[in-house]
Amino acid sequence: MKAVVVYEAGGPDKLIYTEVPTPELKPGWSLVQVKGFGVNHSEIFTRQGLSPSVQFPRILGIEAVGIIAETTAPIKLPLGQTVISLMGEMGRSFDGGYAEYVLLPNDQIYPVHTALSWEELAAVPETFYTAYGSFERLKIKKDDNILIRGGTSGVGIAFLKLIKGKYPEITIDGTSRNYSKKEGLLQLGFSSLVLETDGKLQTKKKYDKILELIGPATVKNSFTHLKKDGIICSTGQLGGKWYLENFDPIFDTNNGYLTGFHSGDISRERLDALFAYIKRYHIDVRPEKVFSLKDTKKAHEYLESHQSFGKVVIIN
Incomplete structure (x- = not known):
């Protein structure tokens, strides 16, 4: 099969499009023919060698959508069944979705019944699931005034779409370090762009x-922009900082609340609720940019550039 393999840490040029053996079925696992997958910032970090537990060579990819090609669980996962998978150490402790086929544990393969195209479905698992979990944690109400810190990211735009689908008139601002992205944000439905400079909101x-997607690097500053009894959900780590340091929970929370959501917190019930929500509110889940598997290097280059905007997917 064709796959994109990282043999050593480094830049996008380390993503090698090559031929590798198709994985062989083993007990408790099933083989998925990959129809598409989203590209994520965490995979960039892994490619750069910033995930200490990951050993190379490795086929990256923490999510995938496709159909069951070979199965050890024919009742739950019959041949030809449309499925999605995300997290669970795929692309990290074992090979992930950057390939034509991926071998996955049965307990992290989720059957779905949907009318979404492969491009649309490929944008859903990691990105919309993360946005939906954050939506739940923030206890969004129709009269809330909301800020998405990291508004041009895939999760940021997915979060916007989920909220605007249910509450079309709600006020949602989005941040960016690049003022030239203002028009694009407004067209998507943001109320305004808030410029971010050196980790501070202007x-x-x-x-x-x-919704804090920059993460520990800016959480403390976000609290200075939170109303009394407001909530911050720290979900992303786009700022490249993993831990919250020099933070006093007594004084720095500014009479607000801090929560978080991790996309590895996967439940069948939340996945079903997400797909029901997408259908009920007619959520536009189309990705902003689509590449082919052989152009995965270009997808990484785009996602790392100042021009990147929204969700990037690969379609086989």
């Missing part, structure tokens, strides 16, 4: 709810 506005 505004005096305060918000009821803040």
